[in-house]
Amino acid sequence: MSALDLLADMLRIRAFEAVLVSRRDHGFQLLSSGAEAVAVGVAAALTREDQLLTSGRSIGPALARGLDPGRVMAELLGKASGTNRGKGGRGHLAQPSEGFFGAHAVVGGNLTIAAGVALSFQVRQIPAVAVCIFGDGACAAGALHETLNLAAIWKLPLVLVCDNNQMAVSTPRADALAPAALSDLAAPFGLPHATVDGTDVLSVSEAMRAYVARARSGGGAAFLECLSERFYSHSSSTRETRSAAEMAVVKTRCPIERLAAHLLDAGDLDAEALARMRSEAHEAAVAAMAFAEAAPFPDAAEALTDVL
Amino acid sequence: MSALDLLADMLRIRAFEAVLVSRRDHGFQLLSSGAEAVAVGVAAALTREDQLLTSGRSIGPALARGLDPGRVMAELLGKASGTNRGKGGRGHLAQPSEGFFGAHAVVGGNLTIAAGVALSFQVRQIPAVAVCIFGDGACAAGALHETLNLAAIWKLPLVLVCDNNQMAVSTPRADALAPAALSDLAAPFGLPHATVDGTDVLSVSEAMRAYVARARSGGGAAFLECLSERFYSHSSSTRETRSAAEMAVVKTRCPIERLAAHLLDAGDLDAEALARMRSEAHEAAVAAMAFAEAAPFPDAAEALTDVL
Amino acid sequence: MSSDIQPATTKIFFREAIARAMREAMRDDPRVVLLGQDVGPFGGSYKEFVGLSATFGPTRVRDTPVAEEAMIGLGVGAAAAGLRPVVSITYMDFLMLGLDPLVNYAAKARFKTGGQIRTPLVVKTTAGAKGQGVAHSQCLEAWLMSVPGLKVVAPSTPADAYGLLKAAMLEDGPVVFMDHKRLFPTAGEVPVAEGHVPIGKAIVRRAGTDVTLATHSYMTRIALEAAEALDRLGVSCEVIDLRSLAPLDIETIAQSAARTGALVTLEEGQLTCGVGVEILFQVLERTGPIATARVGALPAPVSSNPVLEAAALPDADRVITAIRRLLESSRPGKS
């Protein structure tokens, strides 16, 4: 993927979320704007056979993985044409056939699941990698420790990606987690680990490519921490706890502006092309919304299907 | 406590377990012979106000903490004169009034409880320390991670002591846990940590004294790993999985022989005195057994007391 | 006592009732501490802890990391060692992560130590569905009711939220206090005077003569809505709010059911091995054969999807249908 492609993907996520949240009845949503570089950088390192799992904050990763924006939008609005037939909704987006094994809204809850996906690849000798994106908040959960240890002793093809946006709802990461760097958590287990700037999609994708290649070739698991930002409040119905001054600083760390500036500087992009990319992204989001709006809600009878 | 006192305490534990296990109907028991230096070294660093919590393998720690051997024996045999009125039994020995908050038979289950005891000391501004002894097996449990993190961010007066006897039932520690040293697990959290020879009571007590003093004075938590041995099989009803050759090596690492040899070498003990100490320990164990034998079982009505 | 001297009350929201109970208990007893995610300056996910952090400071009102096992475990240990912690588990679904310290330690500590250790802990948690999907909507109170050594309360009004939380904080053993997402923004009269509501006492929320409807938590509101509609249909429905699930005030329900001759239970959780079936059987043991039915969720996960969530959960219509069907089959011609 070229840097321009990465930029386009990030723009699509940003535009998608903007359109979603501007709909009056959007339910409440967990938006990932500010962390597009994590989603896109991670996805850029994966092949079709790999599986990506995430926390509930999954719009960016789902789109980056190539899911149809219309079906994702439909799912978020509870429509029957959604990826999960409208039954999963926010926090549970999934489309394993496209390499997006899915989101899971229990904080830390997808870590052991992802390790199990990796175990399946290993036992079946499939050269694929399971990747799990989770938040800084999830780093406090015991599940991480159990997963790191099992991934290490069994050399699982698993890459753990901490999308450290430095907040868990209202709680700053600094108040909740003792480690200096969250990637240090992998150190005792002898796993390769690094912390990168999660607003720099090139850093993320480069680090990921190395870990994914290593895992794919039997080298075992790794841990990548990406320092990102959360541009919205925790959810679109949660009150923001950061001050306007803090938010102003946060907004300066925009992964899209960063890459765009880089490409403009390098002469790989001009203002006009960028504007065109922005409007394409916006139109794609509007089209996704139109698709979702037109889709029906599932029939009430679906409350009892696919249970057992 | 003098080195001779430490030796006497270790001899008492060894003799106690020998007498217990030689009783025909002893139920099955979790014996701590081979790890007496951990129990005695830890206890030597504690004051009356401190609280000691342990895994199910708790005979050594309970006796080292000064519990009445007769009442401990009675508890292990299910007698009403036991520390817990015969209701706890193996795996749940407790006498908080003596600073032995107690054993808990869920592997890793006492870690968070111990941190809670420490939290209580901290909130109530009592200059006491909570200490938790747990096995290498427990180091795989997520509870350890959650506890380390909370202990670190809240600077709890807690010392975690891993009694690493290198086995969890049949599973060698090397197969179950990735870290090179289990004490490394505390590193990411910025907690002081060390690994000592757990058959050397002087090393254990020295390291403990430093960590306990630090915790008591508000310096926060620490992690001490003690490399010990398990002389018996997992429980007195579990088949041994280690070969005779392996066991022969294990038995060379006897904490009692080690300290005795040191004291004999230094001229602080002679063979006669050592023999006397051995027979005193044996007699104390026999007396404990006599007390326990004489004690009644609890009344069946106790099945419903102290529930709510 | 003259019945027209009513205690002075004030109208507050359910979430405020929780904050008030906490505030009074923390003022009265320095051993009461609050642990939970976002309970500090943020004031709780439902603003139910607003102001506590400012008043009592970070030593007693502690934001925790997302680590439910340790949150409950530390609460239990602290309780065993002299504090009276309240641990907030944002959603009852995540109680699963902390069941080991709660069930394997706290509920058994007093018993297994022969009375040496008690664990005066309150776990406050939020049950029920409100658009949050499969892993944020569960009602697990029946599990907890089956654990010897645990008490479980489930208020449906601000007054009971206040009074039962006060009572829970006075207990010497572990109590699970469950509220419900849909209750926080509801308002109700709460006595101005401080006090508490005794654990173990159900309350008749509406008197009736044809059928007894026993329920708890948010479903009490659905039950009252159904009872009102039934009234217009000529069916007089007595509504009992359990308030306390363990211990269960079976006498109050049995007396009512014996009088009305019909008992329906209503819960938001699963029917299988649920709260309702336990009540129905215990009442039948006391009353002998009467007409019975239970209403609860469909046997399926609860989606965040508005259509599917509504389809899965009991509502007033379903309660009305169940009651009418029951009365028709047991007393043809009555309804």
Place this chain on the structure above:
Amino acid sequence: MSSDIQPATTKIFFREAIARAMREAMRDDPRVVLLGQDVGPFGGSYKEFVGLSATFGPTRVRDTPVAEEAMIGLGVGAAAAGLRPVVSITYMDFLMLGLDPLVNYAAKARFKTGGQIRTPLVVKTTAGAKGQGVAHSQCLEAWLMSVPGLKVVAPSTPADAYGLLKAAMLEDGPVVFMDHKRLFPTAGEVPVAEGHVPIGKAIVRRAGTDVTLATHSYMTRIALEAAEALDRLGVSCEVIDLRSLAPLDIETIAQSAARTGALVTLEEGQLTCGVGVEILFQVLERTGPIATARVGALPAPVSSNPVLEAAALPDADRVITAIRRLLESSRPGKS
């Protein structure tokens, strides 16, 4: 078919039946893997996995660390991604540590993904008391029965242990297979031919005419002991072994109870919101008023103390007393 052509059987221990089922399934399906503490060369805490490690090697028979949440979570994830794992949780008490992946993920995965993901996982775990104390003796099957999306089986004989484990490994969703500490050393006839026992079918273990006794797992043996003693007292007791708890074969029990006119349930776990009460109510719904009673543990933790353990748990005497009292009160003069 002539009824005197019985399939050839061989007498084996319960623990051997489990090993045989595993062996056949692992031979037939490379997707079956076994994860658990001490399941490898050690062969399982009750020798129920002896020989598997030697035959299938460490890739498919994996000793795990003591990390129940990850053990179940990895099993669930691996199941979702194409394996058919069996996860051994040594004691059911420790299932609590892994309920999050089991209940919040596995039981809901198919539903929440609109059918995209299935989790063909078997969690094999051991319930019940045998001198191991408060945190190693619990029977939590009623919790699991209430979870939509989970199946639960509980064999009482080697033949069913074999047949139900085979069946569980063929399912497309999560199944909890619970055995019992006291069953491993029991022996019984098992068909020589390979096969499985369908999930969801109860079995009449002993025919009778005066009362139906419905039970499962180890308590089936207690029930048969009680039935034999009752027979000598002139009471003819039909014993039904549920075998499958979810789904529950209520028809078999209801038909029997309708015929005998009396139904008693027996379980080792807690009565409150338990297996028994669910059966009793469902049967009453079908049969109308009949005599009913339930027998289970005392509402207290189960001590390792031999006196207290025995006091807490149901035994044949208690079952006999309950049945005689029930029959006396419902049919004075009969017994």
